Amino acid sequence: EAGVAQSPRYKIIEKRQSVAFWCNPISGHATLYWYQQILGQGPKLLIQFQNNGVVDDSQLPKDRFSAERLKGVDSTLKIQPAKLEDSAVYLCASSDNYRLGGFNTGELFFGEGSRLTVL
Amino acid sequence: TQLLEQSPQFLSIQEGENLTVYCNSSSVFSSLQWYRQEPGEGPVLLVTVVTGGEVKKLKRLTFQFGDARKDSSLHITAAQPGDTGLYLCAGGPPGTYKYIFGTGTRLKVLA
Numbered sequence: 572e573a574g575v576a577q578s579p580r581y582k583i584i585e586k587r588q589s590v591a592f593w594c595n596p597i598s599g600h601a602t603l604y605w606y607q608q609i610l611g612q613g614p615k616l617l618i619q620f621q622n623n624g625v626v627d628d629s630q631l632p633k634d635r636f637s638a639e640r641l642k643g644v645d646s647t648l649k650i651q652p653a654k655l656e657d658s659a660v661y662l663c664a665s666s667d668n669y670r671l672g673g674f675n676t677g678e679l680f681f682g683e684g685s686r687l688t689v690l
Numbered sequence: 691t692q693l694l695e696q697s698p699q700f701l702s703i704q705e706g707e708n709l710t711v712y713c714n715s716s717s718v719f720s721s722l723q724w725y726r727q728e729p730g731e732g733p734v735l736l737v738t739v740v741t742g743g744e745v746k747k748l749k750r751l752t753f754q755f756g757d758a759r760k761d762s763s764l765h766i767t768a769a770q771p772g773d774t775g776l777y778l779c780a781g782g783p784p785g786t787y788k789y790i791f792g793t794g795t796r797l798k799v800l801a
Contacts (some may be wrong), residue, residue: 575732581718591757602787604789606700606791611794611796612790612793612794613694613696613778613791613792613794614778615791616788616789616790616791619787619788621787624787626787626788627786627788662733664732665786668787671721671738671740674720674742674784675720675721675782675784675786675787676720676740677787678724678725678735678738678781679723679733679735679789680732681734682729682732682733683730683731683732684730684731684732
């Protein structure tokens, strides 16, 4: 089974430039997540999609970040304009969410991430 | 805002030693997961616990979910160099399929 694919793996840009990251989730996974992981920290959820709809984007800096999942499959995360503090690894994950013992849960399958350096 | 605090932040031990990592919150979670992440890769799921007080064992790793569903612990017996990595807990707020990650514990096991 193919895993979560992300590209590019690495990107270096100047501040105020724009950048886009692409993610193709595991086939059949309806839920897709974008996380930001700053060096040495745990991943921070930016946005959660269910099919092509946004479920949660409360932590997404909407003045500069945007994300879409137009056909409910692959997704793009864009940053414009980039700031120095956006330097991080951007992780995409998809999930086979289900209920277990009456509770919501599921396994997140992550891609290798896209490492962004803003100079 | 729901936060998951992990302790310790860093841990460097000798091969064969035991260790415990803690994951604490003031919020209740439907499920609590533990992931391990190696450099240049995404996190990989180790275990999911959903019942308060639940204990799960995975070879030398023992996971526990607190009775109040607000905290969890990961215990490793006889650590090996292959256990080296970043350990992350992740909580699922009730009624959602959202996963909030903890601050992380970086473990290094020396041969």
